[in-house]
Amino acid sequence: MESGASVKQRIARISAHLNPPAISQVEGSCGLRTGNCRAKGGSPGFKVAILGAAGGIGQPLAMLMKMNPLVSVLHLYDVVNTPGVTADISHMDTGAVVRGFLGKEQLEDALIGMDLVIIPAGVPRKPGMTRDDLFNINAGIVKTLCEGISKCCPKAIVNLISNPVNSTVPIAAEVFKKAGIYDPRKLLGVTMLDVVRANTFVAEVLGLDPREVDVPVVGGHAGATILPLLSQVKPPCSFTVEETEHLTSRIQNGGTEVVEAKAGAGSATLSMAYAAVKFADACLRGLRGDAGVVECAFVSSQVTELPFFATRVRLGRNGIEEIYPLGPLNEYERAGLEKAKKELAGSIEKGISFATK
Ligand SMILES: NC(=O)C1=CN([C@@H]2O[C@H](COP(=O)(O)OP(=O)(O)OC[C@H]3O[C@@H](n4cnc5c(N)ncnc54)[C@H](O)[C@@H]3O)[C@@H](O)[C@H]2O)C=CC1
Numbered sequence: 627m628e629s630g631a632s633v634k635q636r637i638a639r640i641s642a643h644l645n646p647p648a649i650s651q652v653e654g655s656c657g658l659r660t661g662n663c664r665a666k667g668g669s670p671g672f673k674v675a676i677l678g679a680a681g682g683i684g685q686p687l688a689m690l691m692k693m694n695p696l697v698s699v700l701h702l703y704d705v706v707n708t709p710g711v712t713a714d715i716s717h718m719d720t721g722a723v724v725r726g727f728l729g730k731e732q733l734e735d736a737l738i739g740m741d742l743v744i745i746p747a748g749v750p751r752k753p754g755m756t757r758d759d760l761f762n763i764n765a766g767i768v769k770t771l772c773e774g775i776s777k778c779c780p781k782a783i784v785n786l787i788s789n790p791v792n793s794t795v796p797i798a799a800e801v802f803k804k805a806g807i808y809d810p811r812k813l814l815g816v817t818m819l820d821v822v823r824a825n826t827f828v829a830e831v832l833g834l835d836p837r838e839v840d841v842p843v844v845g846g847h848a849g850a851t852i853l854p855l856l857s858q859v860k861p862p863c864s865f866t867v868e869e870t871e872h873l874t875s876r877i878q879n880g881g882t883e884v885v886e887a888k889a890g891a892g893s894a895t896l897s898m899a900y901a902a903v904k905f906a907d908a909c910l911r912g913l914r915g916d917a918g919v920v921e922c923a924f925v926s927s928q929v930t931e932l933p934f935f936a937t938r939v940r941l942g943r944n945g946i947e948e949i950y951p952l953g954p955l956n957e958y959e960r961a962g963l964e965k966a967k968k969e970l971a972g973s974i975e976k977g978i979s980f981a982t983k
């Protein structure tokens with residue numbers, strides 16, 4: 627049981643977070659401390675934390691979130707290097723207040739009061755590895771971070787990026803269930819990069835501007851579980867058998883294409899930061915009450931017999947407001963779906979048994 631003193635300390639910490647100072651916690655070198663500045667308080671908007679903020683995805687993601695006008699407070703947490711990243715990003719002349727948090731003793735402070743928590747913490751692939759090869763390290767990292775979320779911001783929307791997403795999302799769900807705070811509407815595995823790649827590659831084949839193309843990508847986020855629905859592309863179009871096979875394979879192997887090109891220096895970071903911000907912005911627009919915000923994500927679902935599945939979801943004030951069915955599939959997609967479900971079932975089970983053992 628917590629002592630009266632520690633309860634008081636926690637209340638003081640919470641109230642400090644509800645009334646944030648208007649500028650970065652990193653003290654300037656000019657001699658005028660932040661506490662002495664005339665700033666009145668943060669701009670209206672949402673409070674967002676990035677866990678793993680000093681990493682290859684975390685840094686550009688932090689920069690892009692600092693540019694997002696919907697963000698009023700941006701917390702950057704990592705086990706290394708956050709003072710430098712925070713000092714750097716806090717000099718950008720955009721509205722969000724930036725604060726840095728370093729090491730697990732500062733995890734709770736990083737999380738208190740957050741509306742949205744984005745998690746790119748964990749190790750990336752090297753050539754020859756599958757995303758599942760990351761499970762042994764990343765499962766434990768995600769579990770610990772989600773325990774912190776359960777305690778400090780149980781109502782926050784969580785965007786989970788750490789791989790293998792097909793297993794880390796079920797792990798997060800089990801942690802939240804165990805803490806008694808699980809709301810399936812608020813836990814979203816980020817598969818946006820698959821959609822971003824699909825839009826780009828399809829636009830290339832069709833000779834269109836990628837911004838005009840919308841490809842639903844369902845299933846999960848690894849190899850055969852990534853299932854682009856080319857029969858549902860907007861604007862409506864058709865593909866030859868060769869085009870369908872080329873596009874499906876390139877979208878499913880987009881991550882590996884980058885891992886191999888980086889030759890041991892990690893996996894997609896810049897396109898992922900772009901995709902993560904696109905997705906986080908959609909979540910924030912939903913929270914604000916915007917109508918018609920729809921994106922693909924890996925979520926708790928009844929669309930198939932599996933407990934988690936990626937499909938198009940409508941985002942709103944409570945997170946996921948509606949999960950859309952798969953829609954009509956052609957024969958090629960139906961075969962892909964069966965293959966995807968088989969692989970997904972094992973990855974989901976692996977995550978659940980890790981978190982419940
Ligand atoms: N969902 C998706 O579409 C994608 C997912 N990923 C995944 O994102 C993850 C991160 O990738 P990168 O940023 O390239 O890796 P990275 O190694 O460059 O950065 C990861 C960061 O996580 C931090 N970290 C490690 N343990 C931590 C902990 N316990 N608490 C907080 N931070 C911790 C590290 O210090 C590091 O700064 C990987 O698992 C990767 O596979 C990558 C691309 C796309």
Ligand SMILES: O=C([O-])CC(=O)C(=O)O
Nearest residue numbers: 751819880881882893894
């Ligand atoms: O391929 C990886 O390991 C990283 C990832 O998830 C992606 O780029 O889609």
